[in-house]
Structure formats: structure tokens, C-alpha cells
Amino acid sequence: MIRLSNVHKSYLSGGKPLHVLKGIDLHIHPGEFVAIMGHSGSGKSTLLNILGLLDQHDTGEYWLDNVRVHRLSEAQAARFRNRCLGFVFQSFHLVAFKNALENVTLPLYYQKVRRKDRKRLGLEYLEKVGLRDRAGHFPTQLSGGEQQRVAIARALITHPKVILADEPTGALDSKTSYDVMELFQTINRSGITMIIVTHESDIAAMAGRIIRIHDGVIQG
Ligand SMILES: Nc1ncnc2c1ncn2[C@@H]1O[C@H](COP(=O)(O)OP(=O)(O)OP(=O)(O)O)[C@@H](O)[C@H]1O
Numbered sequence: 001m002i003r004l005s006n007v008h009k010s011y012l013s014g015g016k017p018l019h020v021l022k023g024i025d026l027h028i029h030p031g032e033f034v035a036i037m038g039h040s041g042s043g044k045s046t047l048l049n050i051l052g053l054l055d056q057h058d059t060g061e062y063w064l065d066n067v068r069v070h071r072l073s074e075a076q077a078a079r080f081r082n083r084c085l086g087f088v089f090q091s092f093h094l095v096a097f098k099n100a101l102e103n104v105t106l107p108l109y110y111q112k113v114r115r116k117d118r119k120r121l122g123l124e125y126l127e128k129v130g131l132r133d134r135a136g137h138f139p140t141q142l143s144g145g146e147q148q149r150v151a152i153a154r155a156l157i158t159h160p161k162v163i164l165a166d167e168p169t170g171a172l173d174s175k176t177s178y179d180v181m182e183l184f185q186t187i188n189r190s191g192i193t194m195i196i197v198t199h200e201s202d203i204a205a206m207a208g209r210i211i212r213i214h215d216g217v218i219q220g
Helices: 044-051 074-084 100-110 115-128 144-156 174-189
Strands: 002-013 016-028 033-037 059-064 085-089 162-166 193-197 209-214
Touching: 002 044, 016 044, 033 044, 033 174, 044 059, 044 162, 044 193, 074 085, 085 144, 100 115, 100 144, 115 144, 144 174, 162 174, 174 193
Parallel strands: 033 193, 033 209, 085 162, 162 193
Antiparallel strands: 002 016, 002 059
């Protein structure tokens, strides 16, 4: 599903180049559940942003779903993301003035799906994450775990092949974190490739494979 070969990425930091990824080699097979770990500043989010086509690597090869993705235009990257990828973030990224149903169906709105179909599908996906009865609630009326479930339903509604999650349990207590990871395991069993970044080793242990990044390279 994903193959990186000798991927490098630098940022300009205070006018000087900061070499963050120093030759990443990585294979992730379809249907895998991978956790990326590493100390703060090791390049985990940089790697996830590159995997998610939110940022571009400098050199090296990146193959996603059998396509060599390098130097895509903004529009090409956006099309690829919509077709193939779903995102979940630590801070949920829900729209505050939209209710749970409207948040979940937002990607369908941009895909110009009819209102009636959006509602039907939105309720179906809220059901999948156990929140059908919260459809009319706004983010402030939901717990952190519920907000993350809404965000997960929103990521799922476009049928992504891969879900990328950056510290998805970082803002949740441990019980809620386990519940979210169990939901990810269920999603993964349906065939979706899962890639999460986490600091927490007990959370990472719930994935199928742990990848450790240290000083810009993958260990082991
Ligand atoms: N847009 C940017 N411009 C300049 N430097 C950046 C940029 N993004 C990240 N960096 C730097 O690159 C390094 C790696 O950052 P990254 O966010 O990938 O680390 P991380 O492993 O995800 O860290 P954390 O666990 O603290 O979130 C850090 O030193 C960071 O300051």
C-alpha cells in the first residue's frame, strides 16, 4: 500500500536547513495496522504529513497505492487524498458551528452528494461509531471521546484505503483511548490500512506493528 525508499526532508529553521528525515525506508502492506513511535522532534508528524500528501518530501521515492507520488500539484494531491486517504487528528478538528451529523457528512458536501443521501450515510456512519443518538449535538456538547468518534466517522465516510492518525488519543483519558483504539482495530479488520503516530507504548501495542523513528531514520 505504501513504499518509501530513501526519503529525505529538510525544513528551513531560522534561515538554516534542518534535516529531519534522513533516508526513510518503509513498506506498509494493505490491511496493516502500524504505530509510529519516537521521541519528540524525531520527525513522526513530518513523516505522517508526507504519507498523507499534506507535505512533500525533498528526495527519494514514495509509492502510494501503486502510484509514484512525487511533486504532485496541489489539485492532484487533493484528488488523491479524497480518493484514498482519511485523517484523524489529536484535537479532532471538528467544525464548532456544525452538529455531529453535519461534521460527519462534510466530505460528502464537497463531493456534491445530495442532501438526502448525505443524511442517510451520515446516520449510518454515526451508527458505526456508536453515536447515532448524538447526531444533533454540537462539538461542545460532546465528550472528547465522542468528538474523536465523530472525526473517525468523518474520516470513514469517503471509503479511504488508508487512515492516518496523528496522536489520536493524545487528548483523551486512558479508558477513552483504549475505546478509540478498539474502534480502530475494528475498522482495520474491515480491511482499511491504519497508520497512527503515538507517544504511548500501551497504545502502540494495540497496533499490529510498531515502527520506531530515531534521529530521522527508522530503527531496526
Ligand atoms: N514547518 C516546519 N518548519 C521548520 N521546522 C519544522 C517544521 N515542521 C517541523 N519542524 C521541525 O522538525 C522536527 C521534527 O518535527 P515533527 O513535528 O515531525 O516531530 P515529532 O516527532 O512529530 O514531534 P512531537 O512528538 O513533539 O510532535 C522538529 O525539530 C520541528 O521543530
